[in-house]
Amino acid sequence: MDNANNEKQKNFITEIIDEHLASGKYNKVITRFPPEPNGYLHIGHSKSIALNFGLADDYGGKCNLRFDDTNPSKEDIEYVDSIKRDIKWLGFDWEEREYYASDYFDTLYEYAVKLINKGKAYIDSSTMDEIKNMRGTPTEPGIESPYRSRSVAENLEMFQNMKLGKYTDGEHVLRAKIDMSSPNMNLRYPILYRIRHDSHHRTGSKWCIYPMYDWAHGQSDSIEGITHSVCTLEFENHRPLYDWFIRELEIHHPQQIEFARLNLNYTVMSKRKLLQLVQEKYVSGWDDPRMPTISALRRRGYTPESIRNFAERVGVAKRDSITDVALLEYSIREDLNKRAQRVMAVLNPIKLTITNLPDDYFEELNAVNNPEDETMGSRKVPFSNSLYIEREDFQEVPHKKFHRLSPGNEVRLRYAYIIKCEDIIKDPKTGEITELLCTYDAETKSGSGKSDKKVKGTIHWVSAKHAINAEVRLYDRLFTEEDPLGDKEKDFTEFINPESLNVIRECKLEPFLKNAEPGSRFQFERLGYFCVDIKDSSDDNLVFNRTVTLRDTWAKIQKKNN
């Protein structure tokens, strides 16, 4: 429904696909998104998800969801559930094509037997250290293993015994015989199977040997008939290995294409680092709204559309780069501006009394729900002589460019009247301003057209008697550094922004918000976009998360002045 970027951008991948289709190498496009269920999906994954599902969609093909679940000790059903939920929420549909690498364990085993029969794979009984030492380094070739010349019969029998559980963890591995002196380390007798007496979240105790990712991934793609196997740059050096497997096995050959993963400044993206933030309690969980995970962004108030638009705008290329979070923020503002209901909320209240209005004065004023969308209609906002306004909207000694409320000055109350500050009440001890006394101009009612008085500023407010309380959580970027991983001396956790979360209680909201549904999004006028927290909000304790602030030119002016 949105017009942000309906025209899909061409990129080097679509170029390759176009060539394949033109040459007849493939006659359709089948892609897949292949997560390992060992963590939550993050914004970086959404780039890959949007790419793979988008490609399939653009070319009238299909995109599978496949869990690469080859390592039982790191994976968990909790993660597969969260991954499915997140992809669905983003708006992509794998229909009935929910696959698991573990579904192919039998086939993979047969493939391994085939390789053994061809004399291209053998059982190695070296220890982990020995294997490591014999592998060589990027600049020195490896050394042949003493086990490399075992007979086919012996290899077959031992491989079967591995499967049967006759050995202990680590006792033997199955390796492919490729090239021990290849400059590409991946070809130096890669390990295909390892013994792991571990229960798998899907296959239970059926297996005690598990295929390595390198052995499982390409063949899984092949089994599914994937045409374009899109992955990130670090697998570029693995492509010759995958191609070798496919050739030796004589099975369908997908084309792997590598692209640069998404990086964002002021955050970290690796699952390991994110897990660390969770485990060491720097954040409240995977869905802490400061996290770059999909579940966190959802909780923070991001929309799926905004994330998809963001992914589209970021583009696809082969050079690794760091995208500015400002682009993400732009994407959500753009989306929410069009659809978010406007309301008034005072986060840091100061009392304001209108002295030329009686204590029992009551009036309902008309407020537009969304100036960007007339169909959203309007609502009534209660008005009285006792209000709250934002403390920051008053300056006793105003800055020359400050055009809000100050002594003797006039300002408009949004949807209401123009008021003038007549007096200030201060706490005699602390000197802190506790109340503002103002008069209002009855002729200036919003929309009445009775007065053509102009004021420089308009501020939001809420009627004290009618206001409801809420807790508001203000979020800022999680790290103070653009590149939290950039300092080799310091751990990235040292750069966590101490002000990344600021909880304010007793914020004053207009009563319209009383029954706001968890997850619903609003614009608090002049402040930003907020949504009702889906986890912690309740009828007696409304909790709002700030998704993102509004663009704030005043903040820029202040910054410049400092």
Add this chain to the structure above:
RNA sequence: UGCCCCGUGGUGUAAUUGGCAACACGUCUGACUCUGGAUCAGAAGUCUCCAGGUUCGAGUCCUGGCGGGGCAGCCA
């Protein structure tokens, strides 16, 4: 001192495949405004990492440098 990939405004991507470098974000002006929002109009900013070469013509092709990233898990 091995192999693979990549080098275009501040950032991310384009450039009809060899034809006078464009779009978005960001930044800065101005207009408008009952959100210092949104919107609108405009500006600055890239001689395409460097040096050679091919060509009438190179960001695109070739060679050599330089710079960045990846590769030595029984992780993915």
